[in-house]
Amino acid sequence: MRGVDTGIAFFATHDALDPGSIARLVEQRGHESLFFPEHTHIPASRQSPYPGGGELPHKYVHTYDLFVAATAAAVATSRLRIGSGICLVIQRDPITTAKEVASVDTLSGGRFEFGVGAGWNREEMADHGTDPRTRMALLRERVEAMKAIWTREEASYAGEYVNFDRIWSWPKPAQRPHPPVLVGGNGPTVLDRVLGFGDGWMPNYAPEGILERATELRDRAERPMELTVMGIPPKPEVIEAYAKAGFRRAVYWAPSGQAGPVERALDKFESAVAEVNGY
Numbered sequence: 001m002r003g004v005d006t007g008i009a010f011f012a013t014h015d016a017l018d019p020g021s022i023a024r025l026v027e028q029r030g031h032e033s034l035f036f037p038e039h040t041h042i043p044a045s046r047q048s049p050y051p052g053g054g055e056l057p058h059k060y061v062h063t064y065d066l067f068v069a070a071t072a073a074a075v076a077t078s079r080l081r082i083g084s085g086i087c088l089v090i091q092r093d094p095i096t097t098a099k100e101v102a103s104v105d106t107l108s109g110g111r112f113e114f115g116v117g118a119g120w121n122r123e124e125m126a127d128h129g130t131d132p133r134t135r136m137a138l139l140r141e142r143v144e145a146m147k148a149i150w151t152r153e154e155a156s157y158a159g160e161y162v163n164f165d166r167i168w169s170w171p172k173p174a175q176r177p178h179p180p181v182l183v184g185g186n187g188p189t190v191l192d193r194v195l196g197f198g199d200g201w202m203p204n205y206a207p208e209g210i211l212e213r214a215t216e217l218r219d220r221a222e223r224p225m226e227l228t229v230m231g232i233p234p235k236p237e238v239i240e241a242y243a244k245a246g247f248r249r250a251v252y253w254a255p256s257g258q259a260g261p262v263e264r265a266l267d268k269f270e271s272a273v274a275e276v277n278g279y
């Protein structure tokens with residue numbers, strides 16, 4: 001078994017470590033990647049229940065813009081891969097988002113990982129004009145449209161929800177053909193989406209089912225599929241199980257805060273990883 005690469009996920013908020021500082025810390029401590037989530041806002045109605053249960057944490061309402069945070073992290077580092085975990089593509093214009101992804105990838109020297117998903121907050125989607133009932137089809141079309149923009153000198157796309165004819169857009173991403181598209185989510189049809197338009201799967205950690213579904217994905221896939229688990233606990237036996245199942249990257253959610261709490265949390269995670277990787 002090869003050693004598993006490690007990533008850190010972090011809600012970059014105005015009252016926590018700034019994106020550049022957390023990125024430098026994560027790179028200095030030898031991690032492979034850093035992922036930022038995205039929420040443009042949280043509707044005050046709070047009708048959609050928080051998937052983690054209980055009250056919605058403070059950090060969800062205070063995040064920096066995803067691509068501003070990613071740019072600050074990229075500028076502050078030289079080796080660290082910077083990712084979206086996840087980008088809420090269904091709430092975004094695909095032409096603008098393609099430009100942002102390509103810009104960060106180019107400015108970072110090809111270090112961007114594009115995690116995508118449909119999200120969970122239906123009121124947030126609706127505020128952006130997205131019908132939650134059609135969000136999965138919209139997600140696919142917007143990702144496909146962005147791939148066209150990244151890979152063609154003159155791009156067009158004709159779908160049910162996304163349509164544009166003959167556009168020019170530069171820069172193109174530094175990575176060829178484009179940054180890895182990692183499809184997030186644990187829902188019943190997520191593997192279909194990964195196979196349809198993804199380069200890999202980025203599920204949230206769950207005590208049961210994920211390892212079996214990873215095997216199913218690889219059995220069904222006709223091309224290599226990268227596996228990243230988000231939110232893995234700092235437990236050696238869990239990290240080892242995911243590594244043995246072929247997950248290349250294990251991502252740990254660090255607390256959104258200042259250096260002291262973050263470093264203590266990283267110490268705990270790194271101790272568990274060292275036990276698995278044998279160093």
